[in-house]
Amino acid sequence: MSGSIEEVxxxxxxxxxxxxxxxxGLPNVAESTRIRVVExxxxxxxxxxxxxxxxxxxxxxTVGVVVPYVTRxxxxxIISGTEAVLRAAGLDLLLYNLGDDAGRARFxxxxxxxxxxxxxxxxxxxxxxxxxxxxxxxxxxxVVVGAAVPGFAGVRIDDVAGATVAVRHLINLGHRxxxxxxxxxxxxxxxxxxxxxxxxxxxxxxxYRQALRSAGIPLDPGLxxxxxxxxxxxxxxxxxxxxxxxxxxxxxxxxxxxxxGALRTLRRAGLRVPDDMSVVGFDGHDMAELFDLTTIVQPVxxxxxxxAQLLLSLLRHEHPASTGAxxxxxxxxxxxxxxGGSVDDDAAGESVSADTxxxxxxxxxxxVPTRMHVRGTTCPPRGWGDDVSPSVSHLARPVPPDVPVx
Numbered sequence: 001m002s003g004s005i006e007e008v009x010x011x012x013x014x015x016x017x018x019x020x021x022x023x024x025g026l027p028n029v030a031e032s033t034r035i036r037v038v039e040x041x042x043x044x045x046x047x048x049x050x051x052x053x054x055x056x057x058x059x060x061x062t063v064g065v066v067v068p069y070v071t072r073x074x075x076x077x078i079i080s081g082t083e084a085v086l087r088a089a090g091l092d093l094l095l096y097n098l099g100d101d102a103g104r105a106r107f108x109x110x111x112x113x114x115x116x117x118x119x120x121x122x123x124x125x126x127x128x129x130x131x132x133x134x135x136x137x138x139x140x141x142x143v144v145v146g147a148a149v150p151g152f153a154g155v156r157i158d159d160v161a162g163a164t165v166a167v168r169h170l171i172n173l174g175h176r177x178x179x180x181x182x183x184x185x186x187x188x189x190x191x192x193x194x195x196x197x198x199x200x201x202x203x204x205x206x207x208y209r210q211a212l213r214s215a216g217i218p219l220d221p222g223l224x225x226x227x228x229x230x231x232x233x234x235x236x237x238x239x240x241x242x243x244x245x246x247x248x249x250x251x252x253x254x255x256x257x258x259x260x261g262a263l264r265t266l267r268r269a270g271l272r273v274p275d276d277m278s279v280v281g282f283d284g285h286d287m288a289e290l291f292d293l294t295t296i297v298q299p300v301x302x303x304x305x306x307x308a309q310l311l312l313s314l315l316r317h318e319h320p321a322s323t324g325a326x327x328x329x330x331x332x333x334x335x336x337x338x339x340g341g342s343v344d345d346d347a348a349g350e351s352v353s354a355d356t357x358x359x360x361x362x363x364x365x366x367x368v369p370t371r372m373h374v375r376g377t378t379c380p381p382r383g384w385g386d387d388v389s390p391s392v393s394h395l396a397r398p399v400p401p402d403v404p405v406x
Contacts, residue, residue: 003044007046008040012036012037012040014033018033019037022037061118062091062093062116062117062118063091063094063117064113064117064120065079065082066096066125067123068098070095073257078123078145078300079304081300081303081305081306082304082305082307083304083308084305085308096112096113104196111137117138119142120141121145121311122147122152124144124145124146124147125198126147126198127147127149132150132151132152135152143307143310143311144156145303145304148199148365153364155303155307155366156367159199159200159207160204161207162207162296162372163203163205163206163207163211163282165207166207167208167252167280168214168215169372171212173380175249175278176217177246177249177250178249178250179225179241179247180225180252181227181237181258181262182204182224182225182226182227183198183200183255184198184201184229200254222245225241227253227258227262228258234262235264238265242269249278250278250279252280253280253281253282254282255281255282256284259282259378263279263291263293266279274377274378274380278294278379280379281293281295283296284297284300291378292378293375294374294375297370297371298368
């Protein structure tokens with residue numbers, strides 16, 4: 001049976017306060033005294049209580065994670081990457097699932113995080129001014145994944161660039177009528193409004209439209225349908241596009257799950273993919289390989305890991321230095337990081353170097369690279385390495401498999 005802190009103090013001939021300071025590695029303890037305390041603790045098999053240590057340090061040892069929908073694949077992957085890094089650092093994770101508009105309002109009204117966490121990770125929420133004030137009032141580090149929020153550090157991808165590459169690939173295959181299955185509208189009055197007001201649907205739609213405009217292809221609102229980031233939504237959106245007077249010959253879905261739903265509708269309609277319809281998704285979902293789906297791959301688990309490392313650096317009052325900056329997104333003060341060149345999601349444990357102090361006036365924004373994985377089953381790499389079709393000869397050559405997107 002282990003001894004108590006009082007017994008360790010008696011054996012070492014010091015006070016219990018000195019025992020606490022010595023075992024926690026705090027200053028103002030003579031080295032000879034520290035050694036004596038450590039030896040006494042080992043002899044008595046004494047183990048300091050984590051709760052007591054946290055109380056003494058003023059830390060909770062917990063990071064709060066605010067997630068819109070805990071059951072969705074994307075958020076579960078982010079949490080997985082975050083939890084692995086925090087666990088290795090000896091920190092616990094406290095999860096808050098918002099679920100809908102009402103849950104979001106309750107959370108920011110009650111602020112259950114207050115005095116319960118040392119830092120906060122927010123997933124993909126474009127925070128309102130009131131919500132920003134609420135989180136700032138906690139006086140703890142805050143990192144946002146998947147959205148750029150003024151005043152807070154962030155980790156995200158370039159959704160506009162990723163969507164542009166996907167649509168450009170379809171254009172380079174000769175398609176002129178390219179449909180969009182979006183995550184949903186952001187306007188309050190729209191029936192297709194996404195409740196959490198994510199920015200990804202807007203940014204990916206912007207990339208889609210930019211690619212069409214650059215190719216001289218007129219925008220057709222009738223070729224856009226909302227799928228709300230679900231398989232079922234993708235099915236319905238694809239059915240809507242097929243019912244158009246002039247259906248598309250190719251479709252870009254803003255998520256792989258919506259693309260999977262679209263493939264199901266196409267199969268039921270007796271249409272062949274890619275012979276009758278090319279399909280490109282977005283995310284690099286675990287099931288994308290099973291569907292042989294061409295997709296824009298974003299390293300989801302790794303974004304969670306990088307965000308957790310960033311939180312740890314902020315807790316240590318450090319400013320992470322880039323381990324290989326690979327560009328700037330033009331947002332001012334942001335950095336695109338190439339974390340070792342690979343974007344596989346098994347890199348959750350990668351560390352982020354830190355060597356300078358935090359400048360609160362310059363929030364850190366890390367832009368993580370994505371890549372395009374072309375699979376011939378849903379979107380053939382036709383023309384890769386050869387001359388582009390005459391109808392699109394003014395465009396860049398088709399994008400080869402696994403091309404990085406910055």
